[in-house]
Amino acid sequence: MNYRTRLLLLILMDSLIVSTAIFIASWIAYPYEPVIHTSSLIISAIALLVFHHLFAVLYNLYKKVWSYASVGELTAIVKAITLSIIGTGIVQFLVNDFEIYKRALLVTWMLHVILIGGSRFIWRVLRDRYIFKSEDKKRTLIIGAGSTGAMIVRQIKDQQNAELLAIGFIDDNRSKQKMQLYNLPVLGSTKDIESVIKNHKIEHVIIAIPTLRKAVLHEIVTTCNKLKVEAQIIPKMEDLMTGKVSVNQLKNVEVEDLLGREPVELDIQTISEYVTGNTVLITGAGGSIGSELCRQLMRFTPKKIVLVGQGEYSIYSIDMELREKYRDVDIDIIPLIGNVQDRARMFDIVEKTKPTIIYHAAAHKHVPLMEYNPHEAVKNNIIGTKNVAEAADTFGVNTFVLVSSDKAVNPTNVMGATKRVAEMVIQDLNTRSKTNFVAVRFGNVLGSRGSVIPLFKKQIRQGGPITITDPEMTRYFMTIPEASRLVIQAGALAKGGEIFVLDMGEPVKIVDLARNLIHLSGYTEEDIPIEFTGIRPGEKMFEELLSESEVHPGEVYEKIYVGRTTEVNPMELLHFISQFESLSNEGIKKELMQIVSTKSIKSAIEK
Template structure:
């Protein structure tokens, strides 16, 4: 129904109710005597009509979506009716020789509340019961009878467009058992999900607890898996707060949801002091980490943000996204095409825009690929870092944060070794620069380009099998927002020379990851088998975040630790950079290991 037609119908209906209510009220209040003169009734009816529409527009009664009416809408009706009756009483007092017909006006007030409010809620009931017929809708069980669950139930009951029909709730809170919410029963607790699905012919499950911890979510998902019913979940609280997703956007349960940990709260004050109103620069801004880093930084309203990257399309994409999402903010968003390997270009960018903070996320990160292309790893990860960090030093950038990797700890591969050297470069530069240099080290990032999850999903979509290198292979995992928040927080914590590390909990077996993904995709391991292919070049069976000799006791911030890398021999590094292009792949790897390890370490490794 169009807005104009709806508005006209509501005004006509209210006019009819208001115009006749005073006459009905007079008859009810004085059934056996003519106390009120007909002229007073007519004047009162006209006054009521005028004042009702006046207060109806003041309290937006004609703009309310009555399909979702609740206490707020009832309150608005009560205010509009009460004020219109009070104003009419004043008119009666002035026009009837200082007499107010209190009983008649009281009955009129009750009739207005009953009829005007009843007409709205009658429409809502009709819409829910007759317009939103079940039809082919899937019978849906909602896990969580809190505010989010109530919102989902209400939405599903009132929207024609949804193909889901809520039939009840599951909630672990004892006080809610056998209660009802929106006329829907609370069937039981998490442990009862399988039984409830069978007894009530459930075809769909929604987990509606956005602040759920991963351990609790794992337990609920485990119960849902037993039913083999499609299960969806509300977005995480961090996505709701950042505006990336709304509470109405259901999504499938992902492995990321099961592996996520309790969110580390940011020190908003210190980050705002560093970022708000300043010029910040992100290299690799089109990548998985770089683009999320930009999103996180935008929350703190910098004056200008430089999106630096060599991929034209990826920079265009993040540029368009930020400009759309923050079009009402006074933030200058500058897309900059430039390769970190191009020293002159990096110096030119920093000189022109004078950023206060640089977040260096540009890097080659794929381990096996870099084993085959070690010269490219050196150019991007070592020379790129050297170029950007020295530009930061030359033009007095306040803080430089390097995005590093857990593969830089005791590296056995080219990618890890180049990231370790990059850490050494900025630590050495920190000793003789006014710029504060720090590194942030974290494990594998779920969902990033080249990570294992997208590969597994593709293999499942192709009918399997899923390929895993070794059944005992383990890795630390974190989500992209977690990684990006750590980088932003590190920029605020940095005093110079640190390597910041997030407490990533327990490492996860890649095999368990694959099994979870198979189940969440609705398959069994018989349908999508797991095949073990053997460890690839440069891979470790397990990875560390800090070497024993690097760990400093205690957290510097909630779940954030700090350590220091080994010293770099500038002469050795300078010689390596001047000659690396002439090395064969094998020679290059050997020279890299000589930089990051002592002679004793190398002897022990070969032994």
């Protein structure tokens, strides 16, 4: 139906209601004797007709989409009708020798509200119940009967072509049990999900609680997977705050949602004091951690942010992303191509950009690959760190933060050993420099390049199998944003010489991770089998964040521990660096293990 036809029908319908209602009202108000003369009724009907259309235009009653009508539209109708009745009363007062037929006008007002309002809302009822039938729609359960859940249900109801049919809510708030929201009942708490899904033949679950604890989320998803019910979750909290949530933006639950821990509140004041208005340099800025560090740091409006990396496309990508997102913010973004192994280039960059803080995220991190390429691991992870750190010392950088790894603890592989030696390099520099050198150590980062999640997803897309080295293999996991936030927080806590250790929560069996991913992808282990291939060169069965002698219950900040290591022998490090290129692969491994074993971490944990 086009606009003109719809407008004409509304005007004709309203005209019929308005012109006849005064006569019906007169009969209802004065049933036994005709008090109002016919001429007065005709004048009143004409006055009502004129005033109604006048105020209908004023309140846009003919422009509203009545299939989505709510309280706001009803209020507009009542205002227009009330003003038209008042106007007609004034006309009666002037025409009928100062007499107003109050009872007739009151009944007329009631008839107008019922008939005109009802004519608008009846279309919504017809549409919801009869026109757009629900047989082919997915029966949907909403987890959370709060403002977000209400928003989701309203959008489902308002979308004529929505594939979902909202059946009810689940909410742990006792005061909401057996209550209704948008005519939908609260069917129970999260403990009742399995029975609710079975009893109400639920096919689809939407998790609409922004602050839902990860453990509860995991239980819900596990139940949905068991019952073969699709589960989706609302977007990020910041999208909710800006009003971007819609049914179309709901996303499938990812394994990152299940393994990520409860969010840590940053010390905004402390971070702002050392980032805002200063120059920040990030090496490896195009990588997973480096690029997220850039995104997080931009929130604190540094004066300049220097993006350093050897990959042309990765630096171009993060540069364009930041410029697009922060186009209205006065931050100087400087993209620079450079290899940390190029000492002269690193010194030139630090000298010209004069950063206050350096985050050194550039590294080779793939364990089996570095076993085959120990020379490259040493050049990038040790010499690259030494180059950037010494440039920071030479040009008076205030804080240098090395992004390290849990594999630096009692290392059994080349990658872990080179990261441990990199820690030693900056700790040695810290003893004789005005720059505060610190390292931040954490485990595997979900979704980072070369990590297990993208590999498993690729194997699932290919129909399997998923390959795992050993059924008992465990790892610590952290999301990229969480790791980046805690790196920034640790930098704000730096006094010099510390190794900050991020609390990674409980270790996760890789096989459990694979099973979760299979189920979240809509498959079973019969569809996507799991194969065990045996431990690869340099791999540990279990990862550590600190050795037993270092463990201490105190935290310097939420989820952040800190320790100081014993003194480093700089001559031993320099000797290795000066002659490693002449060594064989096995020779490098032997020398590295000797250095890290004689200088193993024996720190005094401090608050």
